[in-house]
Amino acid sequence: MNKKRYIYTFIITLAIFFFSIWLSNGFQSQKVQSLRDLESRINLDILSVETRFSLLQKTSCEHVVTNDNSKTGDIGFNEDLNNVALKIKSLENQLGYENADVISLKKYYSLLQIKDYLLAKEFHDRCKKNTVSILYFYDADCQDCAKQSIILDKIISDYPEIRVYYLDKKTNNPALDTLSSIFKITQSPSLVINEKTYTGYQDIDQIESYIPEIKTWKALKDKENATSTATTTATTSKKR
Amino acid sequence: MFNSFDIIYTSFLFIAIYIQVFFLIVFFENHDEISDNEPKDISDESYPTVTFLIPGWNEQDTIVATIESVLELDYPKNKFHIIAIDDGSTDNTWERMQAYANHDQVQVLTKENGGKHTALNHALNFLKTELVVSFDADTKINKDAMRKAAHYFMKDKTLMALGGTVLIDKPKTIAQKAQEIEYEIFSFTKKMLGLADAVFVVPGAFSVFRKEVFTVVGGYNNAHNLEDIELTIRMQKAGLKVRHAHDAIVWTKGPDTIKKLYKQRLRWSYGFIMNLFDYKAMLFNKRYKNFGIFTLPMTTFTYIILLFVFFYSMYKVVLSVVDTIYKIYLVGIGQLEWPTFDTFFINTKIYVIMAMFLYISIILQYFFGREISKVSKKNFWNIPYFILMFSFLAPIWVLKSIYNSITKKKVLWR
Numbered sequence: 001m002n003k004k005r006y007i008y009t010f011i012i013t014l015a016i017f018f019f020s021i022w023l024s025n026g027f028q029s030q031k032v033q034s035l036r037d038l039e040s041r042i043n044l045d046i047l048s049v050e051t052r053f054s055l056l057q058k059t060s061c062e063h064v065v066t067n068d069n070s071k072t073g074d075i076g077f078n079e080d081l082n083n084v085a086l087k088i089k090s091l092e093n094q095l096g097y098e099n100a101d102v103i104s105l106k107k108y109y110s111l112l113q114i115k116d117y118l119l120a121k122e123f124h125d126r127c128k129k130n131t132v133s134i135l136y137f138y139d140a141d142c143q144d145c146a147k148q149s150i151i152l153d154k155i156i157s158d159y160p161e162i163r164v165y166y167l168d169k170k171t172n173n174p175a176l177d178t179l180s181s182i183f184k185i186t187q188s189p190s191l192v193i194n195e196k197t198y199t200g201y202q203d204i205d206q207i208e209s210y211i212p213e214i215k216t217w218k219a220l221k222d223k224e225n226a227t228s229t230a231t232t233t234a235t236t237s238k239k240r
Numbered sequence: 241m242f243n244s245f246d247i248i249y250t251s252f253l254f255i256a257i258y259i260q261v262f263f264l265i266v267f268f269e270n271h272d273e274i275s276d277n278e279p280k281d282i283s284d285e286s287y288p289t290v291t292f293l294i295p296g297w298n299e300q301d302t303i304v305a306t307i308e309s310v311l312e313l314d315y316p317k318n319k320f321h322i323i324a325i326d327d328g329s330t331d332n333t334w335e336r337m338q339a340y341a342n343h344d345q346v347q348v349l350t351k352e353n354g355g356k357h358t359a360l361n362h363a364l365n366f367l368k369t370e371l372v373v374s375f376d377a378d379t380k381i382n383k384d385a386m387r388k389a390a391h392y393f394m395k396d397k398t399l400m401a402l403g404g405t406v407l408i409d410k411p412k413t414i415a416q417k418a419q420e421i422e423y424e425i426f427s428f429t430k431k432m433l434g435l436a437d438a439v440f441v442v443p444g445a446f447s448v449f450r451k452e453v454f455t456v457v458g459g460y461n462n463a464h465n466l467e468d469i470e471l472t473i474r475m476q477k478a479g480l481k482v483r484h485a486h487d488a489i490v491w492t493k494g495p496d497t498i499k500k501l502y503k504q505r506l507r508w509s510y511g512f513i514m515n516l517f518d519y520k521a522m523l524f525n526k527r528y529k530n531f532g533i534f535t536l537p538m539t540t541f542t543y544i545i546l547l548f549v550f551f552y553s554m555y556k557v558v559l560s561v562v563d564t565i566y567k568i569y570l571v572g573i574g575q576l577e578w579p580t581f582d583t584f585f586i587n588t589k590i591y592v593i594m595a596m597f598l599y600i601s602i603i604l605q606y607f608f609g610r611e612i613s614k615v616s617k618k619n620f621w622n623i624p625y626f627i628l629m630f631s632f633l634a635p636i637w638v639l640k641s642i643y644n645s646i647t648k649k650k651v652l653w654r
Binding site for chain 1: 254257258261262265266269436530533534566567570571572582584585587588589590592593594597
């Protein structure tokens, strides 16, 4: 029996094993770094908008649109921040909740969210724009939070004018604690809509009732749909 | 970060990679033996005498083609014979066999139905040649296969048994295409096991024995309908030298429907488990050298890891289905959109990387198997069928065979 062969095989397999660990760690660090870069870029964008706001004496709102996401004539960091949120979640699954990098990335993300919220608020006040902000305070292990997240996702996709800020109460973040105490947040989930606090799980009908603007948007949308169908029937009848 | 699942999965993958590396090491150590070293200028006279045993039960459609294929062998005509045994067929197998009754190279026997092992044992009584070949009634043999096989015995007087290479002949259905790839991989792994003195099975479809084998270990047993594996186990237990011929090739059609394939593999699986139980003393037993230390544990392990991966994948699928149903219940369907693909989200945990190595090594085995058995027909587009078969069908027959073996045990004890 060729004992040596078994030993060589073990050594080579061990080498493959360590190589895999090394590769895996390499990929993880790369991911963490790319996420950090993404967050820095967002921060830079936010900083630039804030500076322009400070520079402008009057309400020159048309000059402040930064992204292509200007359907509603709005400042759009939303997509980028959502992208960051998804990536953080993925890293959390791979590296674990307690991982130092994940925790610091989440802190940074929380801060960016709050900055975005303040910016959107100022934009709303100064430029009388149509944005509605929802602050959503949650906990990783609370029962109703999973349900609440799903409802909020639906709201975002139905009404792009609504911005939802996902704030994880467990992140060790003084700014977040301040925000919590301002709105008197006691349990998860909690929503703050148009500066009013709603504690506990809210279903889709309840949320729609808190936002009167939704009625106007719905009416507008229905009008749009009506006119577009009218034009199509007009064109088709013309073709005949 | 490292939960118990991660650790188990990683350990299993470590063992699986160990097995693949073992094969690859054997391959590189023996590259010379595998490449062509055809002996030149051997007189026909020096070739050993051979008898082909072809047992058949209800093989009327293929028995004639099989016998013709063997008769067409490029081997000295006075040196090989056929004994065809009808095992109490209820169709025209015996009639078809009898057409050869007066052929000087063929002897035909008939008996009451008793199972393949009884047919073979019956024929062994009439054995007069040095070598004996176990051959299936639905198999075609390459013209040079017997010569190539004989060379192994002529070069090495201590060689007692030789397994041949089985490949799939002109696959038409999905099941056959999947098997085509599988058998090409087997060609590699079986050869490596042969070189490592660790042969798992000399296949009943085509294997060559010195007649002394049956004197030493006895004839065939029923062995839970897997007589070729059980005979090999007994040979390994007796310390006989068993090898594999990568260049002696036969062709079989293989089960054509998925249902038939499932039944065949269920029989193999169940047979293996029951035989393993019978011979469990050999597992990890140093006394039985490579067969005990490597071969038996390795085969057992492939069953275990197959089940593990299957259960884990099912668990993930069920979780995500439940998740989606819950979402639809809460908010209705409109939500479904394709997420944009970002390389960021590819799972790069350690077991994913190791699994990559495993898949690469299996693909390598496919290419090496084709190389050593000189298969030129291009068929890598059949690989997806092979992957599908092993990911979904195999776990089912393994589970059912385990269930069968447990319940059968219960029956025996009563």
